[in-house]
Amino acid sequence: ASLSLGQYTFVQNAFSFGLAVMAAATLFLWFSRSHVAPAYRMAVTISGLVTAIAAYHYLQIMLSWEAAFSVVGSSIEVTGSPFNQAYRYVDWLLTVPLLLIELILVMRLARDETISKSVWLGGAAALMIILGYPGEVAEASGTRFTFWVLSMIPFIYIVYQLVVGLKGSISNQPENVRGLINGAATLVVISWLFYPIVFLFPLIGFTGGAAITAVEVGYTIADIVAKAVFGILILAIAIRKSEAEG
């Protein structure tokens, strides 16, 4: 491949970092369940579940990366075993709907509203990931772009719902957490924006080793923000609401 030894190692380190952060966040979140009132425990449980699922997939991604390349002298050669991109998409298919459900659960809406919002937002998130995958693995730029456009439709729906649809419910939240919940919704929108941008890197001039490195490291950073940092924000909201409600 056109990957340099430095690029290869950098990506590997990023994956290992991702694994460590996700595993640590999982343990922290689950240990913290007992600090939270029963009504908010499911939100915290799911936050930890999301980072646990991600930890597993970072392990698989790292192993697949190591199997795909070998160091020969001071250069990198492909072994023939392909680097499996699908682990990311499998991870997202599971975790992206769950991330939205975390946010909905911590708001503690009426049961009907919780269920309908979970189904609509979770379903749109799953659709977005499924539509992105054929583009990710496509060789041709045209195909990559077409699926990007298709996947942007549910993406925009979700962002719209978070920015406009959830705002009404946020104004009914207790005052001491309104800022945090707004922060969590904003964090989702901003961190999620990274993904469609990173996806376009190969189309906007990054090629070869630089493109691979930028895409893999970019997704890893975005994942850490969207899962671990977000999960801890959800925990903070749950702790404050538990305190306020006594």
Place this chain on the structure above:
Amino acid sequence: ASLSLGQYTFVQNAFSFGLAVMAAATLFLWFSRSHVAPAYRMAVTISGLVTAIAAYHYLQIMLSWEAAFSVVGSSIEVTGSPFNQAYRYVDWLLTVPLLLIELILVMRLARDETISKSVWLGGAAALMIILGYPGEVAEASGTRFTFWVLSMIPFIYIVYQLVVGLKGSISNQPENVRGLINGAATLVVISWLFYPIVFLFPLIGFTGGAAITAVEVGYTIADIVAKAVFGILILAIAIRKSEAEG
């Protein structure tokens, strides 16, 4: 083998997805035990046990798959180590009776009825799996078909019991869960129907790599619905009944 690289990877991804879903569902179900009245905890414990057993078997299935094939250039060759179909059947032998017992337990029938229904339905389920296995590993289509027919006998008995026999008990359930319990029984019938159909794929014209891919991915999807989705439905029933009685 006649398996293409794309098919090989797709099946591997499906197994990894199965493993992640089953493990995540296990943790979620066990963490949720505390949200449920003691009378319903055993049903939820068993739901998590079923997905835990499945997670273990998906790991074994995935490792067996990786050991059975190797990527040479851009094609797939068999290594000689056979792909072990038995893991699925061992898994089913344990989990299929437990799935029926989950449903019976969450209904909270009289103790005698719980025991007799568990023995009869659980026994029929075990028999169904045992009769299917010789067909699954048979080379000859005739043998495959014969054991399919034999295994269909306990299958039809179970479906009949769920559709007709359990209906009487369902009408004695509290009103707020009748819909959910009906839904769970229907989910069993529909998701279980997949298995004998998938089993027939090789007899109805799918051959080579396409047949293997269709069978393995088909079973994996059916397993996720029948174990993880079903387990969460059982949890939802248990939570609602706990609230109503509590």
